[in-house]
Amino acid sequence: GEDVEQSLFLSVREGDSSVINCTYTDSSSTYLYWYKQEPGAGLQLLTYIFSNMDMKQDQRLTVLLNKKDKHLSLRIADTQTGDSAIYFCAEMSYQKVTFGIGTKLQVIP
Amino acid sequence: EADIYQTPRYLVIGTGKKITLECSQTMGHDKMYWYQQDPGMELHLIHYSYGVNSTEKGDLSSESTVSRIRTEHFPLTLESARPSHTSQYLCASSELNSPTGELFFGEGSRLTVL
Numbered sequence: 001g002e003d004v005e006q007s008l009f010l011s012v013r014e015g016d017s018s019v020i021n022c023t024y025t026d027s028s029s030t031y032l033y034w035y036k037q038e039p040g041a042g043l044q045l046l047t048y049i050f051s052n053m054d055m056k057q058d059q060r061l062t063v064l065l066n067k068k069d070k071h072l073s074l075r076i077a078d079t080q081t082g083d084s085a086i087y088f089c090a091e092m093s094y095q096k097v098t099f100g101i102g103t104k105l106q107v108i109p
Numbered sequence: 110e111a112d113i114y115q116t117p118r119y120l121v122i123g124t125g126k127k128i129t130l131e132c133s134q135t136m137g138h139d140k141m142y143w144y145q146q147d148p149g150m151e152l153h154l155i156h157y158s159y160g161v162n163s164t165e166k167g168d169l170s171s172e173s174t175v176s177r178i179r180t181e182h183f184p185l186t187l188e189s190a191r192p193s194h195t196s197q198y199l200c201a202s203s204e205l206n207s208p209t210g211e212l213f214f215g216e217g218s219r220l221t222v223l
Binding site: 030031033035040041042043044045048088092095097099101102 | 113115151152199201209210211212213214215216217
């Protein structure tokens with residue numbers, strides 16, 4: 001079945017860039033997503049990329065997609081303490097969304 | 110901002126009790142979902158619905174049941190809660206034919222069964 005993998009934890013200093021990586025196995029993925037979960041809250045869509053794109057930029061966020069290697073990354077420029085959260089990678093295939101386990105981003109002041 | 114609400118946010122109950130977790134959305138979305146989120150963060154789909162009178166089991170087997178009598182309402186029920194049901198339950202919704210497949214999540218119901 002479909003599988004989405006990401007590392008569990010990332011720690012960065014405030015002001016540095018954060019890069020969260022994700023790999024997936026489903027070659028029929030149409031959309032790939034990054035969701036953010038703050039403590040005690042539900043998930044919120046941060047950004048998404050269509051599978052025929054290789055990059056998407058939205059203010060401090062840059063999403064890179066390597067479809068050949070099935071690798072997705074999220075870069076957060078000038079990381080702030082408010083960016084501390086869990087980031088979930090997800091992919092959609094045939095209307096079904098599969099989530100990764102989530103990467104906990106810790107931002108050190 | 111998403112208009113999807115879950116109650117209660119936190120619930121602590123004893124073993125054997127019947128509980129219902131409520132989920133309501135005001136966006137008119139046809140598709141609704143229940144996810145169980147383990148303490149280690151992973152999300153597991155336990156139920157989903159395509160619309161009124163439609164309910165399906167998700168990827169993770171669950172002893173809970175759901176109903177969809179109204180479009181905006183998708184409650185989850187546990188007839189007899191056990192400590193193994195302790196978890197966070199997240200409700201979500203989406204448009205039936207959404208081009209991007211975006212899911213809108215509620216804030217979650219954290220259940221503790223003693």
